[in-house]
Amino acid sequence: MSQDAGTDSGSDDTTGAAGDYRALVRSSLDDPEGFWGAAAQELTWIHPPKTVLKDRAPFYDWFPDGVLNVCYNALDRHVIDGRADQLALIYDSPVTGTQRSYTYAELLDEVARFAGVLRDLGVSKGDRVVVYLPMIPEAVITMLACARIGAVHSVVFGGFAPAELAARIEDAEPVVVVSASCGVEPTRVVEYKPMLDEALRRSSHQPQHCVIVQREQALAELGETDLEWSQLMRPGAIAPAECVKILATDPLYVLYTSGTTGKPKGIVRDSGGYAVALRWSMSNLYDVQPGETWFCGSDVGWVVGHSYIVYAPLLTGATTILYEGKPVGTPDAGAYWRLIQDYGAVAAFTAPTAIRAIKKVDPDAALLAGYDTSSLRTLFLAGERLDPDTWEWATQALGVPVVDNWWQTETGWPITINPVGITLLPIKPGSSGPATVGYDVQVLDPSGQPTEPGVEGAICIRQPLPPGTLPTLWRDDERYVSSYLSAFPGYYLTGDGGYVDEDGYVFVMGRTDDVLNVAGHRLSTGSLEEALAGHPSVAECAVIGIRDALKGQVPRALVVLKAGIQLDEAGTAALQAELVDRVRAEVGAVAALRQVDVVDGLPKTRSGKILRKTMRQIADGDEAVVPSTIEDVSVLDGLRGVLSGPDRSS
Ligand code: COA
Ligand code: AMP
Numbered sequence: 268m269s270q271d272a273g274t275d276s277g278s279d280d281t282t283g284a285a286g287d288y289r290a291l292v293r294s295s296l297d298d299p300e301g302f303w304g305a306a307a308q309e310l311t312w313i314h315p316p317k318t319v320l321k322d323r324a325p326f327y328d329w330f331p332d333g334v335l336n337v338c339y340n341a342l343d344r345h346v347i348d349g350r351a352d353q354l355a356l357i358y359d360s361p362v363t364g365t366q367r368s369y370t371y372a373e374l375l376d377e378v379a380r381f382a383g384v385l386r387d388l389g390v391s392k393g394d395r396v397v398v399y400l401p402m403i404p405e406a407v408i409t410m411l412a413c414a415r416i417g418a419v420h421s422v423v424f425g426g427f428a429p430a431e432l433a434a435r436i437e438d439a440e441p442v443v444v445v446s447a448s449c450g451v452e453p454t455r456v457v458e459y460k461p462m463l464d465e466a467l468r469r470s471s472h473q474p475q476h477c478v479i480v481q482r483e484q485a486l487a488e489l490g491e492t493d494l495e496w497s498q499l500m501r502p503g504a505i506a507p508a509e510c511v512k513i514l515a516t517d518p519l520y521v522l523y524t525s526g527t528t529g530k531p532k533g534i535v536r537d538s539g540g541y542a543v544a545l546r547w548s549m550s551n552l553y554d555v556q557p558g559e560t561w562f563c564g565s566d567v568g569w570v571v572g573h574s575y576i577v578y579a580p581l582l583t584g585a586t587t588i589l590y591e592g593k594p595v596g597t598p599d600a601g602a603y604w605r606l607i608q609d610y611g612a613v614a615a616f617t618a619p620t621a622i623r624a625i626k627k628v629d630p631d632a633a634l635l636a637g638y639d640t641s642s643l644r645t646l647f648l649a650g651e652r653l654d655p656d657t658w659e660w661a662t663q664a665l666g667v668p669v670v671d672n673w674w675q676t677e678t679g680w681p682i683t684i685n686p687v688g689i690t691l692l693p694i695k696p697g698s699s700g701p702a703t704v705g706y707d708v709q710v711l712d713p714s715g716q717p718t719e720p721g722v723e724g725a726i727c728i729r730q731p732l733p734p735g736t737l738p739t740l741w742r743d744d745e746r747y748v749s750s751y752l753s754a755f756p757g758y759y760l761t762g763d764g765g766y767v768d769e770d771g772y773v774f775v776m777g778r779t780d781d782v783l784n785v786a787g788h789r790l791s792t793g794s795l796e797e798a799l800a801g802h803p804s805v806a807e808c809a810v811i812g813i814r815d816a817l818k819g820q821v822p823r824a825l826v827v828l829k830a831g832i833q834l835d836e837a838g839t840a841a842l843q844a845e846l847v848d849r850v851r852a853e854v855g856a857v858a859a860l861r862q863v864d865v866v867d868g869l870p871k872t873r874s875g876k877i878l879r880k881t882m883r884q885i886a887d888g889d890e891a892v893v894p895s896t897i898e899d900v901s902v903l904d905g906l907r908g909v910l911s912g913p914d915r916s917s
Contacts, residue, residue: 284690288701289771291689295704295733302704303329303734306547307539310335310582311344313512316539320731325752326739327731329540330515337519337542338382338415339510341581342375350584353558357610358404360591361598362451363484369404371584374411377404377500379507382412384499386508388476390442392417395521397441397474398567399423399432399463401450402591405480405496406567407577409445414519414538417511418442421521421533424568424788425450425459426857431531431794432466435523438533438741440472445496447480448487453596460487515539521741522570524676525791526750527781533741534676536573537734541679544705544735545579548680552672552703553614554645554688557584560610564590564603564617569788570676571650575616579680588612594621601634608638615643618650618787619657623817626657632664643667645687649674650787651819652775655696673699673775675761676789677751679735682706682728682761683773698772705733710767715755720769725779727758781879783812784820788857792822792879795860798853799824799846804832809869810860811883823886824850824863825906839865870903872896878903885910 295302300319307316307330316333342355351372358367369377390396396418400406406422413420421439423432436444444467450457460479467473479487480496489495499505513519519538523531553575555561561580565571567589580587588610594603594617603625607615629635646661646669653671661669668691672684685692685700692701702708707729710718718724730752736759740747754760762782765775778784781792792810799808806829812820824846828834834842843863850860870878873896884891885907897903 285692285770288686288690288692292702292704296707299705299731299733303543307333307543309546310340310539310542316515322731325730325748325756326744328516328738329537329734330543333515333539334512335515335539335542336415336510336513337538337578337582338378338411340542340546341411341414341578342371342378343510345371345584346375348584350558353584354560354586355581356404356407357560357586357588358591359588359606359609360403360451361602362453362592363482367404374408376507377408378411378415379509380500380505381408382415382508383505384478385412385418385443386416387505388443388478388494390416390418392511392513393419393517395419395421395439395441397421397423397436397439397444399425399444399446399459400480400567401425401447401459402566402589403447403480403482404589405445405447407589410520410567410573410577411581412508415510416508417513417517419518419521421523422568422573423523424566424855424857425457426568426788426855428851428853428855429462429465429469430798430853431855432462433469434529434531436466436470436474437472438523438531439521441474442476444474444477445480446477448482449485451482451484451591453593456484458485458487464490513538516738520573522573522676524570525782525789525794527791527793529791529793529797531791532746532750533743534570534737535739535741536679537738540734540736541578542582544680544733545574546582549579549583549585551688552681552684552686553579553616553647555580555583555585555614558586559613560586560588560642562588562590562603562606562610562612562615564594564615564621565650565787569650570674570679571616571618574679586610593624595624595628599634600625600629601637604635604638604640607640607643611642613642614645614647616647616649619648619653620651620786620818622648622657622661626660627817632660635664640665645670647672647684649681649699651784652777653697653699658696668694670694671699673763673773677737678732679737682708683775695768695770695772698768698774700773701771702773703733708767708773709758710765711755711758715758718766721766723764723766723776725754726761726763726765726773726775727755728761729758732759783810783822785812785822785857785859786818790822790854790858794854795822795824795850795858798850799826799863801853802842802846802849804828804842805846806830807869809877809879809882811879811886813883813886818859821862822858822860824860825866825869825882825909826863827866827868834865864909866906866909868899868902868905870900870906871898873898882906882910
């Protein structure tokens with residue numbers, strides 16, 4: 268493969284690699300049955316699908332009569348095929364000083380036994396298991412154990428606070444919750460068990476049991492219905508569970524993600540379509556082949572972690588690295604380079620913010636010189652916009668292609684990417700690449716017409732979406748349709764705005780709704796606003812995401828006090844601190860809210876919609892679009908000084 272990672276000149280290559288790839292994408296859209304039917308043959312099926320795609324527009328089912336087991340495809344079949352002694356999972360934890368690895372045979376043994384534990388606790392096919400765990404092997408084991416017995420896992424990111432966890436428990440109604448005594452952050456031990464207990468106090472649904480992984484950094488006090496992982500898994504205590512038969516359309520997991528309201532959306536992931544898409548993507552998009560090692564620096568609580576720490580590498584028979592640490596500070600900005608060297612990773616995947624963090628601490632990439640990263644073929648970045656400066660820095664430092672890819676919890680795998688495993692197309696900094704095989708990406712204007720190349724609009728995907736993408740929302744078809752399909756019938760609305768250039772490269776410019784993206788973490792303005800509004804002094808509030816050099820975006824809050832409340836400077840400062848603490852306690856530390864301003868009023872339209880976008884544009888120093896429907900322009904004018912004032916957010 269060419270190592271020329273330079274900028275593209277903008278050539279209109281309709282022949283050669285670009286033309287061939289465009290033809291492949293076209294064929295996947297014209298003949299989805301043929302394309303995905305062939306891709307499905309990479310998996311082992313109990314009953315191979317006779318039907319590839321069932322159209323129940325606006326719903327679509329992939330491989331509706333196929334029967335398989337995803338865990339079997341991720342573990343058992345590799346053991347049978349001669350990979351028993353190959354490493355499946357490498358756990359590397361600088362925050363606890365631990366390194367541990369599992370061969371495919373060893374991981375299968377752990378998973379089958381934990382599946383037996385879940386079965387004996389009464390978990391059966393279709394039941395939910397909520398997983399609230401840090402980046403430890405037990406998280407991967409639990410996810411696969413659920414897949415083995417057909418239980419639906421729902422992993423909740425460890426950085427979320429009790430209220431967020433409670434909302435997910437209420438909605439998913441798990442039979443069992445699997446958690447740990449603590450997570451280990453670089454500067455502190457985060458006790459998970461008290462947060463779980465608080466979440467259960469807030470939830471009307473109660474699981475039958477909580478299984479707790481006791482970690483020596485902070486042991487948890489166990490209650491009556493709590494069980495200890497190591498006790499349940501002690502040698503000889505449990506009969507392993509076999510794989511059960513799963514319909515391809517049965518849910519593998521539900522992963523909650525942020526919308527604009529405070530109520531998270533339960534993204535449903537099916538089993539067969541997801542496994543087919545991920546297996547295909549690992550070799551064809553990420554250029555990782557069976558037997559190779561790959562490092563994905565994300566978290567199992569996010570979709571990137573689900574797809575590319577756990578399922579895709581294991582479905583491929585590759586070795587995956589589970590890293591409990593940060594890109595910087597554990598112990599330094601060479602941490603990722605060490606992982607690549609020590610385990611011979613052929614490719615790595617993380618968020619741009621991680622690279623910006625490394626660049627900030629080690630601007631000349633001096634630490635990189637101390638490591639042999641010659642195994643690395645590609646660096647992939649996703650989760651937020653990859654700014655050209657960060658792309659340039661990483662490209663220069665590593666000397667390998669640095670490949671942006673754009674996707675969302677909803678899609679499960681990339682909507683756009685440079686398909687490195689098929690061919691490395693020219694890279695255009697600022698673009699996340701051309702549409703991926705299976706995705707008919709269209710940029711629409713407000714009337715639903717496709718825009719001309721280079722003209723911004725709402726980025727949409729024409730239905731049917733490819734396998735692996737969300738079939739619906741958990742127990743809420745109606746919300747699925749109203750959130751994603753009603754704006755432009757026949758199209759899935761991504762919620763991102765941007766444009767496509769004349770070569771078919773997509774440029775994603777940011778969300779068109781009020782979803783925040785803080786250090787690659789997707790958060791809802793609604794959750795933060797709910798936390799603020801719960802304070803007795805707050806009459807109303809708005810949260811906006813403003814540009815940040817390290818985290819991409821950070822939240823900023825504007826609050827209006829209840830009538831009659833007058834605060835002096837010290838009182839205001841105390842309230843601001845209380846509100847920051849409140850968001851941390853209710854939403855989680857990852858929300859990273861630092862700046863709260865007390866204001867006299869919030870600008871609204873005549874129908875009462877708060878003009879968050881306009882405020883964001885003013886705060887970012889961009890040209891602000893003031894809608895003609897504004898109720899009282901003087902309120903906005905009164906805020907201009909506050910919004911464009913000093914950024915105290917970091
Ligand atoms: N459990 C508990 N707390 C967590 C947590 C977890 N799993 N993850 C983060 N937090 C806490 C952090 O300790 C921090 O707390 P603090 O305010 O007390 O310091 C807070 O949440 C914010 O964390 P983070 O967003 O990680 O910011 P940071 O300033 O500590 O680090 C980066 C900045 C760029 C190094 C970090 O965001 C990072 O590694 N990002 C990678 C991006 C990524 O993995 N994205 C996933 C999508 S691909
Ligand atoms: P999540 O569902 O948490 O993965 O967040 C998805 C959102 O993150 C998308 O809708 C985008 O707004 C943003 N995003 C993810 N990847 C990219 C990318 N490569 N470029 C621009 N934005 C991105």
